Amino acid sequence: MCHDAKTDRALRAISPDEVPEGHWFNLIRRYSTSIPMYITYGKRVHRIANNPQVAQVYDVVGNFTRMAQPGNYLADVVPFLRMLPDILAPWRSEAGAKHRWEMELYGGLLEEEKDALNYQGTVRDSFLNTYLRARAAAGYATAHGNGTTTDMWMRDTMLAYTAGTILEAGSDTTATAILAFVLYMLNYPAVMKRAREEIDSVVGSERMPNFDDEDNLPYVVACVQELLRCHPPIIMGIPHRADEDDDYKGYHIPKGTTVIGNLWSIHMDPVKYPDPTNFNPERFLGESMRRTGGPDAQAQVTARYAFGFGRRFCAGKDVGEASLFIVCSRILWGLDFFAPMDPEIGKARIPNPWDEEATWTKGFIAVPKPFSVQFSPRTEKHAEIIRLSFEELQDEWKDAGLPGDER
Numbered sequence: 001m002c003h004d005a006k007t008d009r010a011l012r013a014i015s016p017d018e019v020p021e022g023h024w025f026n027l028i029r030r031y032s033t034s035i036p037m038y039i040t041y042g043k044r045v046h047r048i049a050n051n052p053q054v055a056q057v058y059d060v061v062g063n064f065t066r067m068a069q070p071g072n073y074l075a076d077v078v079p080f081l082r083m084l085p086d087i088l089a090p091w092r093s094e095a096g097a098k099h100r101w102e103m104e105l106y107g108g109l110l111e112e113e114k115d116a117l118n119y120q121g122t123v124r125d126s127f128l129n130t131y132l133r134a135r136a137a138a139g140y141a142t143a144h145g146n147g148t149t150t151d152m153w154m155r156d157t158m159l160a161y162t163a164g165t166i167l168e169a170g171s172d173t174t175a176t177a178i179l180a181f182v183l184y185m186l187n188y189p190a191v192m193k194r195a196r197e198e199i200d201s202v203v204g205s206e207r208m209p210n211f212d213d214e215d216n217l218p219y220v221v222a223c224v225q226e227l228l229r230c231h232p233p234i235i236m237g238i239p240h241r242a243d244e245d246d247d248y249k250g251y252h253i254p255k256g257t258t259v260i261g262n263l264w265s266i267h268m269d270p271v272k273y274p275d276p277t278n279f280n281p282e283r284f285l286g287e288s289m290r291r292t293g294g295p296d297a298q299a300q301v302t303a304r305y306a307f308g309f310g311r312r313f314c315a316g317k318d319v320g321e322a323s324l325f326i327v328c329s330r331i332l333w334g335l336d337f338f339a340p341m342d343p344e345i346g347k348a349r350i351p352n353p354w355d356e357e358a359t360w361t362k363g364f365i366a367v368p369k370p371f372s373v374q375f376s377p378r379t380e381k382h383a384e385i386i387r388l389s390f391e392e393l394q395d396e397w398k399d400a401g402l403p404g405d406e407r
């Protein structure tokens, strides 16, 4: 297969200054919903995004996670402040402005999808494309405005926002977990070694791991579970509101109370998770802890708080876990990575994942702060298979009528 010198150079050791826009690295990003992949080198931070719209999604999601953080605004905890008029409630006008900005993005994506469907006749199995076709078949080729039609078809604004919500719910969460995975692997090289040995013995070097390998890679699956336990991406969960009076363990919870389930704290319970500040995938090993089945229902439940609980439990859990499994197993399969030497301290600087203040951002989704990491393919054979997979993926995107990565 032919590939250019630029890609070759980047394959040997990715220095962020050299990551080409259409680099195979984007393959990893493509495999997740979208990964805001930050790479730092020295003091410089680089964000890999191959088109402005992707960058805009990152910004919108970043904005969403900041504003949605429980307790970020005084009005979250002092209900009286919510009664203030707009002029005295700057957080409300900020939310309004950001909301309009979000709608520009989501509305724009909806318009693009409509154009693709109506003018190019592009048929895809995507949420928007499928919905627009079904809505048109029901007699609503156009349905401007917000809310629903009398027979409950979503109008454009609601449809755009619904699609955007799925994008937001699934992208930053998965992306954060992948960044955290790299961080934990740098801190726990023995875990990384064992996971890689498992992958090598099951998958070999002739192909990448795929979803069918999951049952034969219990340690890798356990690593993903342990990752979600150690640092659930939505660290405090999503606030819920009690819709009736309740009494729980001696606490009276009046109707309308905001209830926050602190997922991180639940996962640090030393009774359920002995030695909780240790990244130990073994606690999720064994038939009873496998995500896809097993007899011990309680064990399965305890591994799942990262996705919330109850009626509003994450709708995309299976997609999220599958993305993490495939991305993490492929990173381990194909790439060597390490923290480069920091000349300032004369050794590699590896952030401590247990130091919340120093290592993680604040916000409703806690993301590792940018850290230096250098990737290189494990062997030329691994590199070749990654390149091939990248090319195949480009063809798939092309067949679906979507723009590919620049080469």
Ligand code: HEM
Residues within 6 Å of the ligand: 033, 165, 166, 169, 170, 171, 173, 174, 177, 232, 233, 234, 237, 238, 305, 306, 307, 308, 309, 310, 311, 312, 313, 314, 315, 316, 317, 319, 320, 321, 324
């Ligand atoms: C590692 C990845 C993910 C994590 C850690 C995660 C976590 C969560 C959490 C904690 C909630 C709130 C649950 C509650 O209120 O109790 C939630 C809700 C939700 N998630 Fe996820 N999520 C992930 C991936 C995804 C993906 C990939 C999608 C879509 C494809 C998705 C779609 C949703 C939706 C639509 C909701 C709202 C559900 C509702 O309110 O009824 N999530 N997620």
